Every structure is written in structure tokens, then in C-alpha cells.
Amino acid sequence: MVNFIYLASQSPRRRQLLEQLGVRHELLLPDPHEDAEGLEAVLPGETPADYVQRVTALKLDAALARHARRALAVAPILCSDTTVALGNQIYGKPDDAQDAARMLAELSGREHEVLTAVALQAGERRLAALSVSRVRFAAMTPAQIAAYVASGEPLGKAGAYAIQGPVAQYVENLNGSYTGIMGLPLFETAQLLRAAGVLG
Numbered sequence: 001m002v003n004f005i006y007l008a009s010q011s012p013r014r015r016q017l018l019e020q021l022g023v024r025h026e027l028l029l030p031d032p033h034e035d036a037e038g039l040e041a042v043l044p045g046e047t048p049a050d051y052v053q054r055v056t057a058l059k060l061d062a063a064l065a066r067h068a069r070r071a072l073a074v075a076p077i078l079c080s081d082t083t084v085a086l087g088n089q090i091y092g093k094p095d096d097a098q099d100a101a102r103m104l105a106e107l108s109g110r111e112h113e114v115l116t117a118v119a120l121q122a123g124e125r126r127l128a129a130l131s132v133s134r135v136r137f138a139a140m141t142p143a144q145i146a147a148y149v150a151s152g153e154p155l156g157k158a159g160a161y162a163i164q165g166p167v168a169q170y171v172e173n174l175n176g177s178y179t180g181i182m183g184l185p186l187f188e189t190a191q192l193l194r195a196a197g198v199l200g
Helices: 012-021 048-069 097-107 142-150 166-170 178-182 186-195
Strands: 005-007 025-027 077-086 089-091 111-122 125-137 171-175
Touching: 005 012, 012 025, 012 178, 012 186, 048 077, 048 111, 048 125, 077 097, 077 186, 089 097, 097 142, 111 178, 111 186, 125 178, 125 186, 142 166, 166 171, 178 186
Parallel strands: 005 025, 005 077
Antiparallel strands: 077 089, 077 111, 111 125, 125 171
16 A cells, blocks of 8 residues: 555645545655646537546646656655636636636526546556536526626636635536535545555
């Protein structure tokens, strides 16, 4: 059994979720010169599923290069990426408060998908999984959207919301993985970690 893994993510939620599995981990964060956000550009005609899996693979490639540069101890490296989609329209992280309000207004009263891809590099093996969940928001008034945006929580979140935050009061229905919507689907992640000998 491996003692620990590297988590190549800046998300505190992913750290908490790994802790929930009891997996010891160290962060493998980008160097200042790395363009982490640049990896998230959407290609023309790309479907949400293709997009989130491609971005996760690119993030894992960057993490492997970072690991080699720093000459760190050998251990599996875990990456994940989440995107929100309405049909084939991809909702990444909002640019600003106005963009966040636009996204939430478009998601209001409708069902959307939340896709989270996970990839694990363990030695020469690369393991990957995709979690797809469906979330339906109740209709939100402009005042409710404005209040949520003013809290600052939508910034830095795919689709401009965090399921575990105050926006939960508008979630009418959820079908899929709650932890996947948070950013790290624990069922799929545990399967990958077992296959790599990290979990029993």
C-alpha cells in the first residue's frame, strides 16, 4: 500500500473530500510561471464531457512535469476538474460578479449537468473516471441572485455556485453524486485509488 498521494488541486473542497476517504496527501500546486487557467480554454465544438476530461488530462500532465522538476518522492498523483453544462454550453468559472449573475440567471429554473473528471497517475498507469450529475435549480429572483453574488461565493466556482453553500436552498432536485458536484466524486475516486493500491 502507498502511504500518500499528491493532490494537484488548489481546491480546499477536494482536500476535505480526500480527508473524508482517509487518504493522506500532499499538495502539488503550480509554480508561479505556470498558466494553470490557460489549460481551461474551451476548444470550438467541444462537448462538456470531452472538455472536462481533456482539461483534467492536461492538468495531470502539468503536475507530472512539476513533480519531475522538483525531484519529489514517488507517489500517485491525483487531478480533477469540474464543469457545469446547460445542453452543450459550458459554464466555467465566472470572470466577475456580472458574469456570475448572468450564469445563475441562465441556470435559474432549469436542469443542468455537472461533470467532474478524475485522473490518477500511478507509475506508468493512468486511470481515469467521469462523474455526471443532474441538478435542477428552482427559479431565483434577481434579488436572490444579487444577494448570492454579493457573498463572493460564486467567484472561482464552475457555474458560479458551490453546492455545499447557501445556493443549496434553491436546489430543487439532484440526481447523481453530491461529492462529484462539490468537485471530487468519492465513489469514482475510491475506485481509482483501489486500483492503484492506495485504498484497501
